[in-house]
Amino acid sequence: MKPDSIFDTTPEYFMREALKQAAKAFDEGEVPVGAVLVCNNKIISRAYNQVELLNDPTGHAEILAITAACSHLGIKYLQDCTLYVTLEPCLMCAGALYWSQLGTLVYGASDPKRGYTQKAVNALHPKTKITSGVLKEKCEEILKSFFSTLRN
Amino acid sequence: MKPDSIFDTTPEYFMREALKQAAKAFDEGEVPVGAVLVCNNKIISRAYNQVELLNDPTGHAEILAITAACSHLGIKYLQDCTLYVTLEPCLMCAGALYWSQLGTLVYGASDPKRGYTQKAVNALHPKTKITSGVLKEKCEEILKSFFSTLRN
Numbered sequence: 001m002k003p004d005s006i007f008d009t010t011p012e013y014f015m016r017e018a019l020k021q022a023a024k025a026f027d028e029g030e031v032p033v034g035a036v037l038v039c040n041n042k043i044i045s046r047a048y049n050q051v052e053l054l055n056d057p058t059g060h061a062e063i064l065a066i067t068a069a070c071s072h073l074g075i076k077y078l079q080d081c082t083l084y085v086t087l088e089p090c091l092m093c094a095g096a097l098y099w100s101q102l103g104t105l106v107y108g109a110s111d112p113k114r115g116y117t118q119k120a121v122n123a124l125h126p127k128t129k130i131t132s133g134v135l136k137e138k139c140e141e142i143l144k145s146f147f148s149t150l151r152n
Numbered sequence: 153m154k155p156d157s158i159f160d161t162t163p164e165y166f167m168r169e170a171l172k173q174a175a176k177a178f179d180e181g182e183v184p185v186g187a188v189l190v191c192n193n194k195i196i197s198r199a200y201n202q203v204e205l206l207n208d209p210t211g212h213a214e215i216l217a218i219t220a221a222c223s224h225l226g227i228k229y230l231q232d233c234t235l236y237v238t239l240e241p242c243l244m245c246a247g248a249l250y251w252s253q254l255g256t257l258v259y260g261a262s263d264p265k266r267g268y269t270q271k272a273v274n275a276l277h278p279k280t281k282i283t284s285g286v287l288k289e290k291c292e293e294i295l296k297s298f299f300s301t302l303r304n
Contacts, residue, residue: 055226056218070209076204091250092251122271123272
């Protein structure tokens with residue numbers, strides 16, 4: 001019997017893959033946000049927040065995933081791609097997604113402090129479709145757990 | 153007699169250095185935007201737009217200058233630094249400057265299409281000081297010249 005995941009192309013499947021990236025960030029002491037970029041139902045890049053490791057405030061999961069995907073595809077536009085990310089993008093990442101003309105953005109948890117919708121609800125490209133709340137609780141849980149560990 | 157530039161720490165001097173970066177972009181067929189990051193009156197990074205070369209929509213001058221500066225300083229915050237950039241930053245770059253907690257932003261030309269002030273006037277960190285219009289005409293001129301060359 002084939003493993004389900006081989007042909008699983010549901011948003012929940014891809015968000016679980018993004019959560020696996022977030023878990024890597026958690027293990028490395030980074031704010032646990034993960035992302036995967038999907039093109040034709042295939043993951044073409046995976047990334048997690050590496051601000052501390054890279055010592056670079058621009059090292060968010062989304063930025064790393066975009067850079068890797070464009071390098072892989074050899075084009076600088078991602079109109080046919082879907083980005084799954086565990087947390088609502090910040091303004092920087094939304095701006096990067098704008099330039100990439102991303103096809104679809106799917107995020108899990110909302111970010112009431114630094115999500116792009118707090119400052120510029122129209123930050124994304126007008127053609128980008130948006131879905132939020134996929135595996136929301138799991139995406140929130142890993143962040144809550146990280147910050148409560150930090151505090152203790 | 154010493155060359156003036158050795159001790160020249162005026163905004164115009166640093167903007168001319170950013171314009172030299174923009175000229176490099178021009179020569180390489182990139183949208184001509186250049187930036188320098190200054191700390192204690194010393195340029196610690198220089199960068200120009202490399203979106204085409206890197207095949208990466210995040211390869212703006214500001215992003216490259218921030219990444220290089222943080223790598224050089226070994227810290228991810230730039231509170232004591234001034235960024236001189238020939239064009240008003242876009243939303244992505246303003247978001248990156250927010251995370252870096254940049255001390256001062258000085259830009260030349262305004263960008264009425266994609267400047268951050270068009271979409272989120274408060275995109276920068278609340279502590280970042282902002283000056284605009286330094287060598288404005290020269291910063292505009294190189295962009296106009298680039299786009300008119302493109303059209304012909």
